Amino acid sequence: MTVNPHIEALPAYNAGLHVSRFEADYGQPPLAKLDSNETLFGTSPLAIEAGQSAVLRASLYPDGSATDLSSALAAHCDVDVDTIVFGNGSEELIYALYGAVLAPGDHVLTVVPGFGLHTLAAKCLQIPVRTVSYKGDWQLPISELTEKLTQKPKILAISSPSNPMGVALSIDELQDLISKIPPETLLLLDEAYFEYNPIATLAALKISGLNWVSLRTFSKAYGLAGARLGYGLCSNSEIRDGIRSITPPFNANSIAQAMAHSALSDKTHLENTIRQTSSARESLSDALREMKFEPAPSKSNAVFFETSENSRAVAEALRDVGILVKPWMEEGFERFLRVSVGRPQENDAFLSAIRKLGLKPGSFSTR
Ligand SMILES: Cc1ncc(COP(=O)(O)O)c(C=O)c1O
Known part of the structure; x- marks a missing residue:
């Protein structure tokens, strides 16, 4: 034994999936990579x-x-x-x-x-x-x-x-x-x-x-x-x-x-990214609310909401149709998904995938 026991006992960091790993497994790029709060509006x-x-x-x-x-x-x-x-x-x-x-x-x-x-x-x-x-x-x-x-x-x-x-x-x-x-x-x-x-x-x-x-x-x-x-x-x-x-x-x-x-x-690029992200985030949150989900009031490039199912199982089902999101694992929040805000096309792909899964809202807001 060379590694300290407290280090061995550490939980793994819940990181997103790199595109190359997805491609290796599925033979094509994901439809929407929304699992790591990266921006999909590009680099300056x-x-x-x-x-x-x-x-x-x-x-x-x-x-x-x-x-x-x-x-x-x-x-x-x-x-x-x-x-x-x-x-x-x-x-x-x-x-x-x-x-x-x-x-x-x-x-x-x-x-x-x-x-x-x-x-x-x-x-x-x-x-x-x-x-x-x-x-x-x-x-x-x-x-x-x-x-x-x-x-x-x-x-x-x-x-x-x-x-x-x-x-x-x-x-x-x-x-x-x-x-x-x-x-x-x-x-x-x-x-x-x-x-x-x-x-x-x-x-x-x-x-x-x-x-x-x-x-x-x-x-x-x-x-x-x-x-x-x-x-x-x-x-x-x-x-x-x-x-x-x-x-x-x-x-x-x-x-x-x-x-x-x-x-x-490059202030122009940053401003464009922020403007487009904010607009896409609000559209995504509105669409989720129409489906009776209750996303937290976000000011970042992510939305966080609860479904009635275990988030890991939901994220796996979404991954199989090319949509990557982050299943939350912290105790008490295991039914929450964190979805990074993409461009309208990625957000639409995500929304249509969760409609197809027939997910129901969770009940955290009443607790
Ligand atoms: C709250 C917060 N802090 C820090 C980081 C780490 O960012 P980076 O190491 O890429 O600067 C992240 C990345 O997701 C984050 O969400």
């Missing part, structure tokens, strides 16, 4: 061009400080350059932050349903995770959180807009939450879907007096999930340096840096 052509040029220098190590991208992001987000940290996707930064901050005796507080890595990264370190569950109104369970915050978790991890529901904190709700957080607790505000709901969260964080990290990524609205580039905006440079001590020196590869820098400058 400027970013693709920048990536193609960067490939020509692939024999060189990247700029370990990502100087050009750091300056562009510092200006874009109006933060000090020495408070930004990069990751091979923002998921790497979750692990690095946990590694930098958590010690035996600490615990993490998070919400259910929530992004799996907020929990998994703590379990890797044998740090206990306490949770608070959403109810059918999909409002942040603030009184339960307030109560658990009195136990002084070392990290409160929460995503907004959230994965899987897409529900977003308003600035008032964020400020209310901040007012309940003790000084010993670091707020990890995971904003992977920030661009879909760009509100002044940073302004609220900056005046909070707390230790905080806002995690953002080029994987979602910017359409660079395969390039792997996420970043953290930290309340101060000490936290940034702590995270940086854990991440490997060249974790932000040169092709991703070049693509991200160009994607950031």
Whole structure:
């Protein structure tokens, strides 16, 4: 036995299926890949061009400080350059932050349903995770959180807009939450879907007096999930340096840096993606409501709703007709599907497939 027993016992991450795996199994591409919250509105052509040029220098190590991208992001987000940290996707930064901050005796507080890595990264370190569950109104369970915050978790991890529901904190709700957080607790505000709901969260964080990290990524609205580039905006440079001590020196590869820098400058592409995604999300949610499902009020590029059947069985049946969606596995939410918002053609293919399956709505909203 060489692997630590607590590592062996970790549940596998519930990842989506890569297109190539689907093609290998079914001999054709899927009709609709809606299982990983990628965008189906493509990558900025400027970013693709920048990536193609960067490939020509692939024999060189990247700029370990990502100087050009750091300056562009510092200006874009109006933060000090020495408070930004990069990751091979923002998921790497979750692990690095946990590694930098958590010690035996600490615990993490998070919400259910929530992004799996907020929990998994703590379990890797044998740090206990306490949770608070959403109810059918999909409002942040603030009184339960307030109560658990009195136990002084070392990290409160929460995503907004959230994965899987897409529900977003308003600035008032964020400020209310901040007012309940003790000084010993670091707020990890995971904003992977920030661009879909760009509100002044940073302004609220900056005046909070707390230790905080806002995690953002080029994987979602910017359409660079395969390039792997996420970043953290930290309340101060000490936290940034702590995270940086854990991440490997060249974790932000040169092709991703070049693509991200160009994607950031291509405002037209981003605006188009956001506009089309929001419109497709509302149409998809309306169509689900007409079928009596009750999708959570999403501000991201996903919809989350319950059917009367086990989600894994539903996702398997959908996969057999070329539709990939994410079956939710968390306890209490095993009948929920998370469906990424596609273009109208993918959303229609999904809707017609669930009509054919004759799925009925679940009953979570009444609980
Ligand atoms: C809430 C949340 N955080 C972080 C990530 C990780 O994104 P990436 O590592 O691609 O930046 C995801 C991806 O699905 C997410 O939903």
